[in-house]
Amino acid sequence: MRPFAYARAATAEDAMAEHAAARDGDDARYLGGGTNLVDLMRLGVEQPSKLVDVTRLPYDRIERDPDGTLIVGAAVTNSALAADRTVRAEFPMLARAVLSGASGQLRNLATVGGNLLQRTRCPYFQDASKPCNKRDPGSGCPARDGEHRNLAILGHSSACVATHPSDMAVALAALDASVRVRGRGGERTIMLDDLYRLPGGDPRRDTTLDRGDLIIGVAVPPLRMPAAYRKVRERASFAFALVSVAAALDVRGGVVQDARLALGGVAHRPWRARAAEDALRGAAATGEAFARAADAELAAAEPLRDNGYKVPLARNLVVRTLTELAAEAEEGA
Structure with a gap:
């Protein structure tokens, strides 16, 4: 070292x-x-x-704004976030996502800010003996022709096909969360969906943060519709997602009024499924409509030689999750 x-x-x-x-x-x-x-x-x-x-900074609290917005300090541990009574009662999707990540020991130590900033990576990035454009620009991306079964199908480039590992960030993307940042010009707020960048020709930077920027917290607005987080992985625990789905659905009279959808395990960043959301709003809350929405999002997928299975896997997971949420919404109507 x-x-x-x-x-x-x-x-x-x-x-x-x-x-x-x-x-x-x-x-x-x-x-x-x-x-x-x-x-x-x-x-x-x-x-x-x-x-x-930065572990001694005073950002280790979970609070509520008067309008119901949840304010989570960047130094809050993942375990504390998942165990918080307000989070479990009002943002169960977020608690479920956090508990789906890593192991209990790691969640006890890992922080919210650190979780958001963990590196988008693949095995080649973590092996310093191998070429990797994220470590050494221009050296190549051996994952494209090598081992890429678990890597990206959306938003990747010839320079990088790594996937973002965070479960929490996928849920926060679907929750329209924003990130509070301290930088040279003072404090500012960035929508979580704008925090991350796609690899393009230079995959070295995972985020849009400027040099020296410090994440101090996350703001999560109230969510008033059923929501769920579902994760498919190769083993029951301590494994990154092959595909994950964070979804929220507002159904009234059998018609989708609003929808939130984000995917994990499929791209260099948490993937907010805007095309699927647009297809869902105003549609009948049926399996056929949910499948069409998933297809609208996955039309942009460009699977590699060995990870094409992620396309039907993502489609089926989206349809199943939305079907469950539609039934829950109708029961609560």
């Missing part, structure tokens, strides 16, 4: 100042739970010149 400097920040201003003072500002990293960053450092994939410890 490469030697690095370490600083512990007491305030957001301290953290940003320590980050800016690093020998190479692009090479400094904020350290929360470290469950992804430290692993990558051990593998020699990440080699920061400085770590700025």
